[in-house]
Amino acid sequence: MNILFISPEVFPFAKTGGLADVIGALPEAIAKKGHTSSIILPYYQLVKKNGFKPSVFKKNISLRIDNREELFNLLLLKHNGVDVYFIEKNEYYNREFLYGTPQGDYFDNAFRFGFYAKAILASIPHIGKQDILHCNDWQSGLVPLYIKTHYQNNPIFNKTKVLFTIHNMAYQGLFVKDVVPYLDISWDLFNLSGVEFWDKLSFMKAGIVFSDAISTVSKGYSKEILTAEFGFGLDGLLRAKEKDLYGIINGVDYSVWSPSVDKFIAEKYDEKDLGGKAACKKDLAEAFEIKYNAKRPLIAMITRLAEQKGIDLVVNMMTDILKDSDFVILGFGDEKYNNIFQELAKKYKGKVGVSVKFDNALSHKIEAGADMFLMPSRYEPCGLNQMYSLKYATVPIVRAVGGLDDTIQNFNPATKKGNGFKFKDATNEALLGSIKEAVAIFKNKKLWDELLKNCVLCDYSWESSAEQYLKLYKNL
Numbered sequence: 457m458n459i460l461f462i463s464p465e466v467f468p469f470a471k472t473g474g475l476a477d478v479i480g481a482l483p484e485a486i487a488k489k490g491h492t493s494s495i496i497l498p499y500y501q502l503v504k505k506n507g508f509k510p511s512v513f514k515k516n517i518s519l520r521i522d523n524r525e526e527l528f529n530l531l532l533l534k535h536n537g538v539d540v541y542f543i544e545k546n547e548y549y550n551r552e553f554l555y556g557t558p559q560g561d562y563f564d565n566a567f568r569f570g571f572y573a574k575a576i577l578a579s580i581p582h583i584g585k586q587d588i589l590h591c592n593d594w595q596s597g598l599v600p601l602y603i604k605t606h607y608q609n610n611p612i613f614n615k616t617k618v619l620f621t622i623h624n625m626a627y628q629g630l631f632v633k634d635v636v637p638y639l640d641i642s643w644d645l646f647n648l649s650g651v652e653f654w655d656k657l658s659f660m661k662a663g664i665v666f667s668d669a670i671s672t673v674s675k676g677y678s679k680e681i682l683t684a685e686f687g688f689g690l691d692g693l694l695r696a697k698e699k700d701l702y703g704i705i706n707g708v709d710y711s712v713w714s715p716s717v718d719k720f721i722a723e724k725y726d727e728k729d730l731g732g733k734a735a736c737k738k739d740l741a742e743a744f745e746i747k748y749n750a751k752r753p754l755i756a757m758i759t760r761l762a763e764q765k766g767i768d769l770v771v772n773m774m775t776d777i778l779k780d781s782d783f784v785i786l787g788f789g790d791e792k793y794n795n796i797f798q799e800l801a802k803k804y805k806g807k808v809g810v811s812v813k814f815d816n817a818l819s820h821k822i823e824a825g826a827d828m829f830l831m832p833s834r835y836e837p838c839g840l841n842q843m844y845s846l847k848y849a850t851v852p853i854v855r856a857v858g859g860l861d862d863t864i865q866n867f868n869p870a871t872k873k874g875n876g877f878k879f880k881d882a883t884n885e886a887l888l889g890s891i892k893e894a895v896a897i898f899k900n901k902k903l904w905d906e907l908l909k910n911c912v913l914c915d916y917s918w919e920s921s922a923e924q925y926l927k928l929y930k931n932l
């Protein structure tokens with residue numbers, strides 16, 4: 457099969473979150489199984505900053521949008537057996553960030569990602585016919601709409617099937633309805649069964665309505681999004697499409713996230729010998745100017761600073777958390793939380809370490825150096841860091857939602873089964889309760905070692921998830 461992955465971010469070219477890691481790994485896993493995988497994303501400034509120089513594949517491809525002709529260049533980079541295409545349109549993508557600044561989204565995102573969809577469809581005749589277009593998140597939502605409307609009878613697309621994967625229900629790509637005609641979307645589609653959402657245009661809804669199948673990134677989340685609590689207003693539509701909705705858990709790229717090969721950490725280690733972890737903890741403590749203490753747990757977070765991640769609970773309980781442990785966080789996002797955490801670092805100097813930026817190397821140091829990894833998310837479609845943490849013998853403490861609930865089982869000291877700690881309610885008390893449980897086990901070296909053994913033996917490689925995607929593509 458020929459499969460084209462459509463994703464607004466891809467590791468290692470441009471990343472803001474988990475989606476980039478997924479599309480950085482899944483296409484390669486599919487290619488290894490004998491299929492042709494390609495990826496297409498915008499040519500952001502970040503791609504250049506990250507040191508990639510794709511070559512020109514086709515210059516001045518033309519497309520029509522809003523009754524005018526627009527040109528763009530299609531660039532190509534061959535990367536680990538996968539053709540990675542970039543859409544070069546500097547006025548839209550040559551900016552500091554991918555989607556917006558810490559103050560808010562870019563004002564013209566509807567046009568940036570409307571253009572992205574049109575440019576992909578204009579590129580496919582040059583790239584070659586595709587069996588599957590695997591779209592990801594709202595930024596790709598107009599691709600299935602254009603295929604099912606403008607390109608319905610085009611021989612290049614009439615056998616192409618579209619899978620739309622939702623990595624986060626909360627980000628829907630909602631825009632004022634005035635943009636509808638400028639994006640060449642017919643007003644006939646602007647209704648309840650089409651792309652309208654409370655009088656706005658919804659890119660996510662376009663993706664759901666016009667795709668041949670929909671998936672999300674864990675079984676748990678695929679059930680949760682059918683409820684009002686997690687469906688963000690689209691639960692009714694998803695219930696109506698339930699027979700075409702699948703849940704496939706993300707995998708981990710262990711060639712990137714494994715302490716035995718990790719080039720960013722102070723000392724390598726593996727599941728048979730965790731000895732190197734002590735040096736990594738020292739190195740991490742130093743990086744965050746925290747007093748190193750082998751006997752005191754170091755709790756860590758790496759996260760977008762957004763309400764979703766439950767960081768308000770952590771802020772509320774910081775004084776209590778610090779009674780028995782130290783805390784480090786690498787995060788970037790809402791300006792409000794960027795400031796709150798920087799204040800906390802000042803207030804608790806030597807016990808709290810804060811880094812407000814996006815830093816890939818530091819995120820590896822944290823995975824290796826911390827004793828525990830905290831993810832108190834209000835909702836979590838899959839979550840990757842809890843799975844990375846397991847491999848690094850860094851014990852996850854998570855809220856029992858979505859993919860976190862699917863991948864983490866509470867440690868039971870009596871049976872010695874379980875790979876972490878999890879709590880049900882999104883409350884200060886429940887969070888602290890779980891942390892206290894973890895700290896108590898940490899102090900019992902024998903039990904802690906048993907727990908670490910369980911963690912490092914967990915296997916979330918892409919192998920099985922890639923098989924599930926292939927089965928789904930074939931069914932389509």
Ligand code: ADP
Pocket residue numbers: 472473474475477758759760786787788813814815816819838839840841
């Ligand atoms: P989400 O996609 O909702 O942000 P995930 O847990 O699925 O959450 O994936 C987050 C990914 O982004 C992980 O690879 C994590 O290490 C990375 N990440 C998040 N924030 C930062 C940051 N400030 N610096 C470096 N990496 C980060």
